[in-house]
Amino acid sequence: MTKKTIILYGFILLKFVIHYFAIGTEYDLDHDEMFHLDLGKHLAWGYTSVPPVTSWISFIIIHLGSSVFWVKFFPALFGALTIVVVWKTIEELKGNLYALILGSVSVTFSIFLSTNLAFHPNSLDFLLWTVMIFTIFKFINSENNKWLWMASLTFAIGFLNKYNIGFLVLGLLPAVLLTKHRKIFLNKHFYLSLLAALIIVSPNLIWQYQNGFPVFHHLNELVNTQLVHLNRLDFLLEQFKYVAISFIVIPPALISFFRYAPFKKYSIFFWTYIFTLSIYLYLNAKPYYILGFYPILIAFGAVYLEKLLSTGWLKNHLRPIMLLWPVGSFLLLLPIFLPVYPPGWIKQNVWVKTITGGELPPYFTTKLGWSELANIVDNAFDSITDKENTVIQCDWYGQAAAINYYSKQNYTEAVAMHADYINWFPLDEMEIKNIILVKDRGDTDKSREKEKSLFETISYVGEIKNVYSQEYGARVYILKGAKQSINEILRKEIQERKNNR
Numbered sequence: 001m002t003k004k005t006i007i008l009y010g011f012i013l014l015k016f017v018i019h020y021f022a023i024g025t026e027y028d029l030d031h032d033e034m035f036h037l038d039l040g041k042h043l044a045w046g047y048t049s050v051p052p053v054t055s056w057i058s059f060i061i062i063h064l065g066s067s068v069f070w071v072k073f074f075p076a077l078f079g080a081l082t083i084v085v086v087w088k089t090i091e092e093l094k095g096n097l098y099a100l101i102l103g104s105v106s107v108t109f110s111i112f113l114s115t116n117l118a119f120h121p122n123s124l125d126f127l128l129w130t131v132m133i134f135t136i137f138k139f140i141n142s143e144n145n146k147w148l149w150m151a152s153l154t155f156a157i158g159f160l161n162k163y164n165i166g167f168l169v170l171g172l173l174p175a176v177l178l179t180k181h182r183k184i185f186l187n188k189h190f191y192l193s194l195l196a197a198l199i200i201v202s203p204n205l206i207w208q209y210q211n212g213f214p215v216f217h218h219l220n221e222l223v224n225t226q227l228v229h230l231n232r233l234d235f236l237l238e239q240f241k242y243v244a245i246s247f248i249v250i251p252p253a254l255i256s257f258f259r260y261a262p263f264k265k266y267s268i269f270f271w272t273y274i275f276t277l278s279i280y281l282y283l284n285a286k287p288y289y290i291l292g293f294y295p296i297l298i299a300f301g302a303v304y305l306e307k308l309l310s311t312g313w314l315k316n317h318l319r320p321i322m323l324l325w326p327v328g329s330f331l332l333l334l335p336i337f338l339p340v341y342p343p344g345w346i347k348q349n350v351w352v353k354t355i356t357g358g359e360l361p362p363y364f365t366t367k368l369g370w371s372e373l374a375n376i377v378d379n380a381f382d383s384i385t386d387k388e389n390t391v392i393q394c395d396w397y398g399q400a401a402a403i404n405y406y407s408k409q410n411y412t413e414a415v416a417m418h419a420d421y422i423n424w425f426p427l428d429e430m431e432i433k434n435i436i437l438v439k440d441r442g443d444t445d446k447s448r449e450k451e452k453s454l455f456e457t458i459s460y461v462g463e464i465k466n467v468y469s470q471e472y473g474a475r476v477y478i479l480k481g482a483k484q485s486i487n488e489i490l491r492k493e494i495q496e497r498k499n500n501r
Contacts, residue, residue: 004100008087011104012080018108019076020069022338024115025046027367031398033119034370034405037061039420046207047420048214053161054121055334061119066405073187075123079116082295083107085130087324089137089299093262095306098319102249103302105323107295109330114337114363115291121162122288129168129292130159133269136172137296137301140181140265145189152193157198163215164289171276172268179268238287245333246326247294249301256304263300273297277396305498332480339364343468360468366398369469373399373438374406376462376476380436381409383478389433397421399474403438414438422494432486434479441473454489456481 039047040058046054057074064070086103116123131155139147158165176182184190207216242248256263257270273293279481280289310317335341335352343360346352377392383389392414394400400421401412412430415421437451441463448458461476 004097004290007097007101008084008104011083011087011108013082015080015108015312016076017073018113019079019117022340023072023367024340024342026342027339027364028370028402028406029068029071029110030118030363030366031370031401032366034118034401036121037066037071037421038401038404038413039294042420044212045203046214048217049122049419051160051162051204052155053124057124059121061438071119072117075116075119078123078127079112082112082127082130085127085134085294086299089134090294090303091138092141093299093303094192095299095303097301101305102305102323103299105326106246106249106302108300109326111242111288111291111337113330115288118339119167122291125158125162125164126163126292126295128154128161132158132165133272133293133296136268139265140268145187147190148184149186149193149196152197153200156197159197159201160204165292167273167276167279168292171274172272172280173200174275175268175271178269178271178481181268214431232281232284232294235285239277239447242287242291242294245329247298248322248325249305250294250297251301252308253297253299253301256300260304260307262305263304266300269300271369271397272342283486336361339367342366347468359367362470365470369464369466369471369474370402371406372464373471373474373476374408376464377403377414377436377438378408380476380478381407381411384434384436384480386433387411389430389437391426391430391432391434392436392438393417394418394438395443395474397399399471401442417493417497422497425490425494427487427491432490433482437477437479439475440475441471443475446475448479451479454483454486455479456483 002313003178024302036050036054037058039050039055040060040062043052043055043059045052051174061074086107087100090099090103093099112126115126132151135147135151135154138144138149155165155169174185238301254270254273257267258264277290306320309315309322333355335349336348336355344363346360346364381387381390381392387409388411390456392400392403393411393413394403394416395418397416397419400414401418407414412426413424415425435451435455437448439445446460451458457478457479457480459478462480463473463475464471466472
Protein backbone atom coordinates (compact mmCIF):
# COMPACT_ATOMS: atom_id res chain seq x y z
CA MET A 1 0.00 0.00 0.00
CA THR A 2 1.47 3.33 -1.07
CA LYS A 3 1.88 6.40 1.10
CA LYS A 4 -0.78 8.24 -0.92
CA THR A 5 -3.29 5.42 -0.46
CA ILE A 6 -2.71 5.36 3.31
CA ILE A 7 -3.31 9.13 3.49
CA LEU A 8 -6.51 8.83 1.44
CA TYR A 9 -7.80 6.08 3.74
CA GLY A 10 -6.87 8.32 6.65
CA PHE A 11 -9.11 11.12 5.34
CA ILE A 12 -11.97 8.67 4.79
CA LEU A 13 -11.61 7.34 8.33
CA LEU A 14 -11.39 10.89 9.72
CA LYS A 15 -14.59 11.79 7.89
CA PHE A 16 -16.51 8.99 9.60
CA VAL A 17 -14.94 9.65 13.01
CA ILE A 18 -15.87 13.35 12.93
CA HIS A 19 -19.44 12.60 11.94
CA TYR A 20 -19.98 10.01 14.62
CA PHE A 21 -18.67 12.32 17.34
CA ALA A 22 -20.23 15.51 15.99
CA ILE A 23 -23.57 15.30 17.81
CA GLY A 24 -24.01 15.86 21.53
CA THR A 25 -26.23 13.55 23.52
CA GLU A 26 -28.74 16.39 24.05
CA TYR A 27 -29.68 16.37 20.36
CA ASP A 28 -32.13 14.18 18.46
CA LEU A 29 -32.30 13.56 14.73
CA ASP A 30 -33.78 16.51 12.89
CA HIS A 31 -37.33 16.38 11.55
CA ASP A 32 -36.31 15.99 7.88
CA GLU A 33 -34.12 13.00 8.64
CA MET A 34 -37.00 11.22 10.32
CA PHE A 35 -39.39 12.22 7.56
CA HIS A 36 -37.04 10.71 4.99
CA LEU A 37 -36.96 7.49 7.01
CA ASP A 38 -40.77 7.32 6.88
CA LEU A 39 -40.61 7.47 3.08
CA GLY A 40 -38.87 4.09 3.19
CA LYS A 41 -42.05 2.59 4.67
CA HIS A 42 -44.12 3.81 1.71
CA LEU A 43 -42.05 3.13 -1.40
CA ALA A 44 -43.21 4.96 -4.53
CA TRP A 45 -41.76 6.56 -7.65
CA GLY A 46 -42.24 10.01 -6.20
CA TYR A 47 -43.27 12.13 -3.23
CA THR A 48 -44.47 15.68 -2.76
CA SER A 49 -41.07 17.03 -1.76
CA VAL A 50 -38.39 14.62 -3.03
CA PRO A 51 -37.84 12.05 -5.81
CA PRO A 52 -37.61 8.35 -4.85
CA VAL A 53 -33.89 7.64 -4.24
CA THR A 54 -34.04 8.88 -0.64
CA SER A 55 -36.82 6.39 0.09
CA TRP A 56 -34.69 3.56 -1.31
CA ILE A 57 -31.85 4.44 1.03
CA SER A 58 -34.35 4.74 3.88
CA PHE A 59 -35.66 1.27 3.05
CA ILE A 60 -32.13 -0.09 3.50
CA ILE A 61 -31.67 1.82 6.77
CA ILE A 62 -34.97 0.49 8.11
CA HIS A 63 -33.95 -3.08 7.34
CA LEU A 64 -30.62 -2.47 9.05
CA GLY A 65 -32.50 -1.49 12.21
CA SER A 66 -33.04 2.29 11.81
CA SER A 67 -30.40 3.08 14.44
CA VAL A 68 -28.71 6.48 14.54
CA PHE A 69 -25.53 4.72 13.40
CA TRP A 70 -27.06 3.78 10.05
CA VAL A 71 -28.92 7.07 9.67
CA LYS A 72 -25.57 8.87 9.93
CA PHE A 73 -23.62 6.28 7.96
CA PHE A 74 -24.94 7.05 4.50
CA PRO A 75 -24.46 10.85 4.43
CA ALA A 76 -20.98 10.34 5.89
CA LEU A 77 -20.30 7.73 3.19
CA PHE A 78 -21.40 10.15 0.45
CA GLY A 79 -19.13 12.81 1.95
CA ALA A 80 -16.21 10.38 2.05
CA LEU A 81 -16.80 9.40 -1.59
CA THR A 82 -16.76 13.09 -2.51
CA ILE A 83 -13.26 13.28 -1.07
CA VAL A 84 -12.28 10.24 -3.14
CA VAL A 85 -13.53 11.84 -6.38
CA VAL A 86 -11.64 15.05 -5.59
CA TRP A 87 -8.52 12.96 -4.91
CA LYS A 88 -8.88 11.13 -8.23
CA THR A 89 -9.41 14.42 -10.07
CA ILE A 90 -6.21 15.85 -8.57
CA GLU A 91 -4.31 12.72 -9.60
CA GLU A 92 -5.67 13.08 -13.14
CA LEU A 93 -4.47 16.70 -13.14
CA LYS A 94 -0.96 15.48 -12.22
CA GLY A 95 -1.13 16.96 -8.75
CA ASN A 96 1.42 15.75 -6.20
CA LEU A 97 1.03 14.87 -2.54
CA TYR A 98 0.62 18.48 -1.37
CA ALA A 99 -2.24 19.11 -3.81
CA LEU A 100 -3.90 15.84 -2.76
CA ILE A 101 -3.74 16.77 0.92
CA LEU A 102 -4.82 20.38 0.30
CA GLY A 103 -7.83 19.27 -1.73
CA SER A 104 -8.84 16.68 0.86
CA VAL A 105 -8.43 19.11 3.77
CA SER A 106 -10.48 21.74 1.92
CA VAL A 107 -13.36 19.32 1.44
CA THR A 108 -13.13 17.66 4.85
CA PHE A 109 -13.01 20.82 6.98
CA SER A 110 -15.74 22.78 5.27
CA ILE A 111 -19.47 23.38 5.12
CA PHE A 112 -19.72 19.77 3.93
CA LEU A 113 -19.13 18.72 7.55
CA SER A 114 -22.52 20.19 8.34
CA THR A 115 -24.36 19.13 5.20
CA ASN A 116 -23.03 15.56 5.41
CA LEU A 117 -24.12 15.30 9.02
CA ALA A 118 -27.81 14.85 8.26
CA PHE A 119 -29.67 12.19 6.29
CA HIS A 120 -30.97 14.54 3.60
CA PRO A 121 -30.82 14.24 -0.21
CA ASN A 122 -28.17 16.99 -0.20
CA SER A 123 -25.17 14.78 0.62
CA LEU A 124 -25.85 12.45 -2.31
CA ASP A 125 -26.74 15.45 -4.48
CA PHE A 126 -23.35 17.06 -3.86
CA LEU A 127 -21.59 13.77 -4.52
CA LEU A 128 -23.44 13.23 -7.81
CA TRP A 129 -22.71 16.80 -8.97
CA THR A 130 -19.04 16.05 -8.28
CA VAL A 131 -19.18 12.71 -10.10
CA MET A 132 -21.02 14.16 -13.08
CA ILE A 133 -18.48 16.97 -13.52
CA PHE A 134 -15.71 14.38 -13.10
CA THR A 135 -17.17 12.25 -15.92
CA ILE A 136 -17.24 15.30 -18.20
CA PHE A 137 -13.66 16.01 -17.17
CA LYS A 138 -12.69 12.44 -18.10
CA PHE A 139 -14.49 12.73 -21.44
CA ILE A 140 -12.56 15.92 -22.25
CA ASN A 141 -9.30 14.11 -21.52
CA SER A 142 -10.05 10.87 -23.36
CA GLU A 143 -12.94 11.58 -25.76
CA ASN A 144 -14.07 8.08 -24.83
CA ASN A 145 -17.84 7.91 -25.25
CA LYS A 146 -18.24 5.71 -22.19
CA TRP A 147 -17.83 8.85 -20.09
CA LEU A 148 -20.82 10.43 -21.83
CA TRP A 149 -22.85 7.41 -20.81
CA MET A 150 -21.50 7.66 -17.28
CA ALA A 151 -22.43 11.35 -17.16
CA SER A 152 -25.98 10.59 -18.30
CA LEU A 153 -26.33 7.76 -15.80
CA THR A 154 -25.06 10.02 -13.01
CA PHE A 155 -27.52 12.71 -14.04
CA ALA A 156 -30.40 10.22 -14.02
CA ILE A 157 -29.57 8.98 -10.53
CA GLY A 158 -29.09 12.56 -9.40
CA PHE A 159 -32.44 13.59 -10.85
CA LEU A 160 -34.13 10.73 -9.01
CA ASN A 161 -32.40 11.90 -5.83
CA LYS A 162 -32.99 15.66 -6.07
CA TYR A 163 -34.14 17.75 -9.01
CA ASN A 164 -31.44 20.28 -8.17
CA ILE A 165 -28.98 18.55 -10.50
CA GLY A 166 -31.08 19.76 -13.42
CA PHE A 167 -29.71 23.26 -12.82
CA LEU A 168 -26.18 21.93 -13.35
CA VAL A 169 -27.27 20.76 -16.80
CA LEU A 170 -28.91 24.13 -17.51
CA GLY A 171 -25.62 25.82 -16.66
CA LEU A 172 -23.59 23.29 -18.64
CA LEU A 173 -25.41 23.61 -21.97
CA PRO A 174 -24.54 27.29 -22.69
CA ALA A 175 -20.99 26.61 -21.46
CA VAL A 176 -20.66 23.87 -24.07
CA LEU A 177 -21.89 26.23 -26.78
CA LEU A 178 -19.39 28.86 -25.66
CA THR A 179 -16.36 26.57 -25.92
CA LYS A 180 -14.80 24.26 -28.48
CA HIS A 181 -16.61 21.35 -26.85
CA ARG A 182 -19.73 22.30 -28.86
CA LYS A 183 -18.69 19.57 -31.29
CA ILE A 184 -20.30 17.14 -28.87
CA PHE A 185 -23.63 18.02 -30.48
CA LEU A 186 -22.44 16.05 -33.54
CA ASN A 187 -21.81 12.94 -31.45
CA LYS A 188 -24.62 10.37 -31.62
CA HIS A 189 -23.64 8.98 -28.22
CA PHE A 190 -24.55 12.33 -26.70
CA TYR A 191 -28.15 11.92 -27.81
CA LEU A 192 -28.37 8.19 -27.13
CA SER A 193 -27.06 8.65 -23.59
CA LEU A 194 -29.56 11.47 -23.00
CA LEU A 195 -32.33 9.18 -24.21
CA ALA A 196 -31.15 6.50 -21.78
CA ALA A 197 -31.24 9.05 -18.94
CA LEU A 198 -34.77 10.04 -19.91
CA ILE A 199 -35.88 6.39 -19.84
CA ILE A 200 -34.37 5.94 -16.37
CA VAL A 201 -36.14 9.00 -14.91
CA SER A 202 -39.42 8.42 -16.77
CA PRO A 203 -41.14 6.47 -13.95
CA ASN A 204 -40.79 9.54 -11.73
CA LEU A 205 -42.02 11.85 -14.49
CA ILE A 206 -45.03 9.58 -15.03
CA TRP A 207 -45.70 9.56 -11.28
CA GLN A 208 -45.55 13.37 -11.23
CA TYR A 209 -48.02 13.53 -14.13
CA GLN A 210 -50.42 11.04 -12.54
CA ASN A 211 -50.37 12.96 -9.26
CA GLY A 212 -50.81 16.44 -10.71
CA PHE A 213 -47.12 17.41 -10.51
CA PRO A 214 -46.90 17.91 -6.73
CA VAL A 215 -43.32 19.09 -7.21
CA PHE A 216 -44.70 22.42 -8.42
CA HIS A 217 -46.89 22.71 -5.34
CA HIS A 218 -43.85 22.01 -3.19
CA LEU A 219 -41.78 24.60 -5.06
CA ASN A 220 -44.55 27.17 -4.70
CA GLU A 221 -44.74 26.45 -0.97
CA LEU A 222 -40.94 26.73 -0.75
CA VAL A 223 -40.99 30.10 -2.50
CA ASN A 224 -43.77 31.47 -0.30
CA THR A 225 -42.41 30.23 3.03
CA GLN A 226 -38.61 30.28 2.65
CA LEU A 227 -37.20 31.80 -0.55
CA VAL A 228 -39.31 34.92 -0.09
CA HIS A 229 -37.12 35.77 2.90
CA LEU A 230 -33.89 35.49 0.89
CA ASN A 231 -32.25 37.99 -1.42
CA ARG A 232 -29.61 37.79 -4.11
CA LEU A 233 -27.02 39.72 -2.16
CA ASP A 234 -27.25 37.18 0.67
CA PHE A 235 -26.75 34.39 -1.87
CA LEU A 236 -23.49 35.95 -3.06
CA LEU A 237 -22.32 36.82 0.45
CA GLU A 238 -22.85 33.23 1.49
CA GLN A 239 -20.63 32.06 -1.38
CA PHE A 240 -17.92 34.44 -0.16
CA LYS A 241 -18.30 32.98 3.34
CA TYR A 242 -17.80 29.46 1.99
CA VAL A 243 -14.63 30.63 0.23
CA ALA A 244 -13.32 32.62 3.19
CA ILE A 245 -13.85 29.84 5.71
CA SER A 246 -12.48 26.81 3.88
CA PHE A 247 -12.75 27.07 0.10
CA ILE A 248 -9.79 29.44 -0.25
CA VAL A 249 -8.57 27.40 -3.20
CA ILE A 250 -11.62 28.43 -5.27
CA PRO A 251 -10.34 31.86 -6.48
CA PRO A 252 -7.07 30.31 -7.72
CA ALA A 253 -9.13 27.60 -9.42
CA LEU A 254 -11.22 30.14 -11.34
CA ILE A 255 -8.08 32.03 -12.36
CA SER A 256 -6.28 28.87 -13.42
CA PHE A 257 -8.66 28.22 -16.30
CA PHE A 258 -7.25 31.29 -18.05
CA ARG A 259 -3.72 31.71 -16.62
CA TYR A 260 -2.41 28.14 -16.39
CA ALA A 261 -1.90 26.59 -19.83
CA PRO A 262 -2.69 22.93 -18.93
CA PHE A 263 -6.08 24.00 -17.54
CA LYS A 264 -7.26 26.20 -20.41
CA LYS A 265 -9.01 23.31 -22.11
CA TYR A 266 -11.18 22.95 -18.99
CA SER A 267 -12.58 26.50 -19.15
CA ILE A 268 -15.97 24.90 -19.73
CA PHE A 269 -16.11 24.37 -15.95
CA PHE A 270 -15.56 28.07 -15.29
CA TRP A 271 -18.41 29.02 -17.59
CA THR A 272 -20.67 26.27 -16.25
CA TYR A 273 -20.09 27.59 -12.75
CA ILE A 274 -20.86 31.17 -13.85
CA PHE A 275 -24.03 30.19 -15.72
CA THR A 276 -25.29 27.93 -12.91
CA LEU A 277 -24.58 30.62 -10.34
CA SER A 278 -26.45 33.15 -12.49
CA ILE A 279 -29.49 30.87 -12.76
CA TYR A 280 -29.63 30.51 -9.00
CA LEU A 281 -29.25 34.25 -8.56
CA TYR A 282 -32.14 34.85 -10.94
CA LEU A 283 -34.31 32.33 -9.11
CA ASN A 284 -33.33 33.73 -5.69
CA ALA A 285 -32.33 30.24 -4.59
CA LYS A 286 -30.86 29.02 -1.32
CA PRO A 287 -27.09 29.57 -1.12
CA TYR A 288 -26.20 25.93 -0.54
CA TYR A 289 -27.83 24.71 -3.78
CA ILE A 290 -24.58 25.22 -5.71
CA LEU A 291 -22.31 23.53 -3.17
CA GLY A 292 -22.01 20.46 -5.38
CA PHE A 293 -19.89 22.44 -7.83
CA TYR A 294 -17.15 23.31 -5.36
CA PRO A 295 -15.38 19.94 -4.87
CA ILE A 296 -14.15 19.78 -8.47
CA LEU A 297 -13.12 23.45 -8.36
CA ILE A 298 -11.21 22.62 -5.18
CA ALA A 299 -9.29 19.96 -7.12
CA PHE A 300 -8.25 22.46 -9.78
CA GLY A 301 -7.38 25.10 -7.18
CA ALA A 302 -5.28 22.68 -5.14
CA VAL A 303 -3.17 21.67 -8.14
CA TYR A 304 -2.73 25.24 -9.34
CA LEU A 305 -1.68 26.42 -5.87
CA GLU A 306 0.79 23.57 -5.64
CA LYS A 307 2.42 24.89 -8.82
CA LEU A 308 2.35 28.52 -7.65
CA LEU A 309 3.77 27.73 -4.20
CA SER A 310 6.50 25.39 -5.39
CA THR A 311 9.65 27.31 -4.56
CA GLY A 312 11.42 29.32 -1.87
CA TRP A 313 9.57 31.42 0.67
CA LEU A 314 6.15 30.66 -0.80
CA LYS A 315 6.70 26.93 -0.43
CA ASN A 316 8.03 27.14 3.12
CA HIS A 317 5.49 29.59 4.52
CA LEU A 318 2.31 29.85 2.43
CA ARG A 319 1.90 26.13 1.82
CA PRO A 320 1.43 25.34 5.54
CA ILE A 321 -0.93 28.31 5.92
CA MET A 322 -3.10 27.04 3.07
CA LEU A 323 -3.38 23.68 4.81
CA LEU A 324 -4.01 25.06 8.27
CA TRP A 325 -6.56 27.71 7.26
CA PRO A 326 -9.54 25.35 6.71
CA VAL A 327 -8.71 23.39 9.87
CA GLY A 328 -8.33 26.55 11.98
CA SER A 329 -11.53 28.06 10.60
CA PHE A 330 -13.39 24.85 11.33
CA LEU A 331 -12.17 24.66 14.93
CA LEU A 332 -12.97 28.34 15.46
CA LEU A 333 -16.52 27.96 14.17
CA LEU A 334 -17.11 24.43 15.50
CA PRO A 335 -19.78 25.48 18.05
CA ILE A 336 -22.03 26.81 15.28
CA PHE A 337 -21.04 24.28 12.60
CA LEU A 338 -21.80 21.09 14.48
CA PRO A 339 -24.17 20.35 17.40
CA VAL A 340 -21.41 19.16 19.71
CA TYR A 341 -22.00 21.46 22.69
CA PRO A 342 -25.17 21.66 24.82
CA PRO A 343 -27.67 24.40 23.86
CA GLY A 344 -27.19 26.20 27.18
CA TRP A 345 -23.43 26.39 26.73
CA ILE A 346 -23.84 27.73 23.19
CA LYS A 347 -26.25 30.42 24.39
CA GLN A 348 -23.86 31.55 27.12
CA ASN A 349 -20.47 31.29 25.39
CA VAL A 350 -19.12 34.78 24.73
CA TRP A 351 -17.42 33.91 21.44
CA VAL A 352 -20.48 32.10 20.05
CA LYS A 353 -22.78 34.92 21.16
CA THR A 354 -20.60 37.33 19.22
CA ILE A 355 -21.16 35.32 16.03
CA THR A 356 -24.81 34.38 16.48
CA GLY A 357 -26.14 37.36 18.43
CA GLY A 358 -27.00 35.08 21.33
CA GLU A 359 -29.37 32.90 19.33
CA LEU A 360 -29.09 29.15 18.98
CA PRO A 361 -28.38 28.29 15.31
CA PRO A 362 -31.71 27.30 13.68
CA TYR A 363 -30.16 24.05 12.47
CA PHE A 364 -29.69 23.05 16.11
CA THR A 365 -33.24 23.87 17.23
CA THR A 366 -34.58 21.34 14.73
CA LYS A 367 -32.74 18.61 16.65
CA LEU A 368 -34.34 19.27 20.02
CA GLY A 369 -37.58 18.23 21.70
CA TRP A 370 -38.54 15.35 19.45
CA SER A 371 -37.92 12.45 21.83
CA GLU A 372 -39.71 14.48 24.51
CA LEU A 373 -42.75 14.80 22.23
CA ALA A 374 -42.75 11.08 21.49
CA ASN A 375 -42.61 10.32 25.21
CA ILE A 376 -45.66 12.53 25.85
CA VAL A 377 -47.55 10.76 23.06
CA ASP A 378 -46.57 7.34 24.43
CA ASN A 379 -47.90 8.31 27.86
CA ALA A 380 -51.15 9.35 26.21
CA PHE A 381 -51.30 6.05 24.34
CA ASP A 382 -50.78 4.09 27.55
CA SER A 383 -53.89 5.72 29.05
CA ILE A 384 -56.15 4.51 26.22
CA THR A 385 -57.70 1.04 26.38
CA ASP A 386 -58.98 0.94 22.80
CA LYS A 387 -55.55 1.30 21.24
CA GLU A 388 -56.41 -0.53 18.00
CA ASN A 389 -58.83 2.24 17.02
CA THR A 390 -56.61 5.17 17.97
CA VAL A 391 -54.78 7.41 15.51
CA ILE A 392 -52.07 9.99 16.15
CA GLN A 393 -52.74 13.17 14.17
CA CYS A 394 -50.19 15.99 14.03
CA ASP A 395 -50.14 19.52 12.69
CA TRP A 396 -47.18 19.01 10.37
CA TYR A 397 -44.83 16.39 9.02
CA GLY A 398 -41.97 17.03 11.47
CA GLN A 399 -44.10 16.10 14.46
CA ALA A 400 -45.40 12.94 12.79
CA ALA A 401 -41.92 11.88 11.70
CA ALA A 402 -40.45 12.38 15.17
CA ILE A 403 -43.19 10.38 16.85
CA ASN A 404 -42.80 7.56 14.35
CA TYR A 405 -39.07 7.37 15.03
CA TYR A 406 -38.93 7.83 18.80
CA SER A 407 -42.27 6.35 19.89
CA LYS A 408 -42.19 2.97 21.61
CA GLN A 409 -45.80 2.01 20.83
CA ASN A 410 -46.37 -0.36 17.91
CA TYR A 411 -50.05 0.16 17.18
CA THR A 412 -50.07 2.89 14.59
CA GLU A 413 -47.99 5.46 12.74
CA ALA A 414 -48.48 9.18 13.31
CA VAL A 415 -49.96 11.12 10.38
CA ALA A 416 -50.65 14.73 9.46
CA MET A 417 -52.60 16.80 6.95
CA HIS A 418 -49.23 17.81 5.58
CA ALA A 419 -46.68 16.65 3.01
CA ASP A 420 -46.91 12.95 2.11
CA TYR A 421 -48.51 12.03 5.43
CA ILE A 422 -51.84 13.14 4.03
CA ASN A 423 -51.77 9.96 1.93
CA TRP A 424 -50.99 7.66 4.83
CA PHE A 425 -54.05 7.97 7.08
CA PRO A 426 -55.17 4.42 8.04
CA LEU A 427 -58.80 5.09 7.11
CA ASP A 428 -59.28 1.67 5.50
CA GLU A 429 -57.54 -0.17 8.32
CA MET A 430 -59.48 0.98 11.37
CA GLU A 431 -62.64 2.73 12.51
CA ILE A 432 -61.19 5.68 14.39
CA LYS A 433 -62.62 6.10 17.89
CA ASN A 434 -59.83 8.08 19.53
CA ILE A 435 -57.29 10.62 18.39
CA ILE A 436 -54.05 11.69 20.06
CA LEU A 437 -53.83 15.21 18.72
CA VAL A 438 -50.53 17.10 18.47
CA LYS A 439 -50.90 20.85 17.95
CA ASP A 440 -48.29 23.43 17.08
CA ARG A 441 -47.39 26.04 19.68
CA GLY A 442 -49.08 28.67 17.53
CA ASP A 443 -52.46 26.99 17.95
CA THR A 444 -54.89 29.24 19.85
CA ASP A 445 -57.70 26.73 20.46
CA LYS A 446 -56.39 25.54 23.84
CA SER A 447 -59.78 24.18 24.97
CA ARG A 448 -60.31 22.31 21.66
CA GLU A 449 -63.67 23.92 20.87
CA LYS A 450 -63.36 22.67 17.30
CA GLU A 451 -63.49 19.01 18.34
CA LYS A 452 -65.78 19.11 21.42
CA SER A 453 -68.89 18.11 19.50
CA LEU A 454 -67.14 15.15 17.90
CA PHE A 455 -65.83 13.32 21.00
CA GLU A 456 -67.13 12.33 24.40
CA THR A 457 -64.04 13.55 26.28
CA ILE A 458 -61.09 15.78 25.47
CA SER A 459 -58.12 16.13 27.80
CA TYR A 460 -54.78 17.91 27.73
CA VAL A 461 -51.79 15.57 28.19
CA GLY A 462 -48.67 17.73 28.09
CA GLU A 463 -46.41 19.92 26.01
CA ILE A 464 -42.78 20.21 24.96
CA LYS A 465 -40.84 21.99 27.73
CA ASN A 466 -37.44 22.25 26.03
CA VAL A 467 -37.11 26.01 25.56
CA TYR A 468 -34.38 25.57 22.95
CA SER A 469 -36.55 23.46 20.66
CA GLN A 470 -38.34 24.98 17.68
CA GLU A 471 -41.34 22.96 18.91
CA TYR A 472 -41.29 24.47 22.41
CA GLY A 473 -44.90 24.71 23.59
CA ALA A 474 -46.35 22.15 21.16
CA ARG A 475 -49.29 20.53 22.98
CA VAL A 476 -50.73 17.01 23.06
CA TYR A 477 -54.41 16.15 23.64
CA ILE A 478 -56.45 12.96 23.90
CA LEU A 479 -59.78 12.93 22.07
CA LYS A 480 -61.77 9.88 23.24
CA GLY A 481 -65.02 8.30 22.16
CA ALA A 482 -65.97 9.48 18.69
CA LYS A 483 -69.65 10.43 18.44
CA GLN A 484 -69.73 10.18 14.62
CA SER A 485 -67.62 8.77 11.81
CA ILE A 486 -64.22 10.38 12.12
CA ASN A 487 -63.08 8.42 9.07
CA GLU A 488 -65.60 10.21 6.85
CA ILE A 489 -64.69 13.62 8.28
CA LEU A 490 -61.02 12.96 7.61
CA ARG A 491 -61.69 11.66 4.10
CA LYS A 492 -63.51 14.88 3.21
CA GLU A 493 -60.78 17.06 4.69
CA ILE A 494 -58.07 15.12 2.86
CA GLN A 495 -59.90 15.49 -0.44
CA GLU A 496 -60.49 19.20 0.10
CA ARG A 497 -56.82 19.81 0.88
CA LYS A 498 -55.73 17.86 -2.20
CA ASN A 499 -58.16 19.77 -4.39
CA ASN A 500 -56.81 23.09 -3.09
CA ARG A 501 -53.21 22.27 -3.90
